[in-house]
Amino acid sequence: MTIHCDVCVKVVNIPDTNVSVELFIHDVGGNDAFQEYLPRYLESATSFIILYDITNAESFKSMARWLQLAQKASSSKQLLGCLVASKVDQTARRVVSAKQGEDLARAVGLMYFECSSATNTDVDAPFYFISSAIHDLYEETVKSVSRAAGVPE
Ligand SMILES: Nc1nc2c(ncn2[C@@H]2O[C@H](COP(=O)(O)OP(=O)(O)OP(=O)(O)O)[C@@H](O)[C@H]2O)c(=O)[nH]1
Ligand SMILES: [Mg+2]
Numbered sequence: 444m445t446i447h448c449d450v451c452v453k454v455v456n457i458p459d460t461n462v463s464v465e466l467f468i469h470d471v472g473g474n475d476a477f478q479e480y481l482p483r484y485l486e487s488a489t490s491f492i493i494l495y496d497i498t499n500a501e502s503f504k505s506m507a508r509w510l511q512l513a514q515k516a517s518s519s520k521q522l523l524g525c526l527v528a529s530k531v532d533q534t535a536r537r538v539v540s541a542k543q544g545e546d547l548a549r550a551v552g553l554m555y556f557e558c559s560s561a562t563n564t565d566v567d568a569p570f571y572f573i574s575s576a577i578h579d580l581y582e583e584t585v586k587s588v589s590r591a592a593g594v595p596e
Contacts, residue, residue: 445472448484455574464574473505485516489580490573491524493553495544498536503543510551523576525554525569532559 449470456463469484471477491513496502506526513522526548528539541557548555554572558565589596 444474445470445477447472447477447480453570455570457571457575457578462575462578464578466570466574466577473502473509481512482516485512488513488516489518489523490577491517491522492527492569492573493524494527494529495539496530497528497539497544497557498530498533500538503539503547506547521552523573523580525556525572526551527569528555528557530559530561531557531564532562 451468453466453468454463455466471481471484493506493509493513495506526544528544545555556565556569560566
């Protein structure tokens with residue numbers, strides 16, 4: 444369980460490119476006891492990895508509230524980030540299907556990933572995805588600022 448919020452820095456080398464993105468990560472606890480300070484942790488976020496547990500229907504149900512919180516904290520209408528279904532190693536205990544996860548992600552315009560930290564399966568994919576999206580956004584911003592300043596391309 445995460446108490447309040449863990450902060451860490453992760454350098455992501457995006458595969459098949461020479462691009463590295465340094466992520467400053469706020470990993471916020473999902474427990475209700477730590478919700479009071481959430482808006483403060485989320486307000487500076489540029490992108491979101493929103494994760495639920497496929498063996499826990501309540502965890503999936505709570506996605507509506509987490510998506511709302513992320514949307515409130517986000518500076519743009521379209522959330523930058525992804526929805527992640529965790530514990531996919533627990534096939535016999537699964538109560539939330541891949542289709543339910545994919546449908547929710549599609550409805551809110553997010554990418555969908557599945558992973559298992561127990562078996563170390565696909566745990567990097569969400570980080571590659573958001574790092575690449577952040578890098579694209581950075582490049583676009585640099586281009587538009589350069590254009591506005593009249594710098595030749
Ligand atoms: N089988 C399995 N267990 C997992 C997996 N990921 C986490 N767990 C277990 O689930 C429990 C909760 O994991 P945490 O990492 O504390 O969960 P969390 O999402 O960070 O929880 P909060 O920070 O409290 O929101 C621990 O006992 C983990 O060992 C997984 O992919 N597979
Ligand atoms: Mg945690």
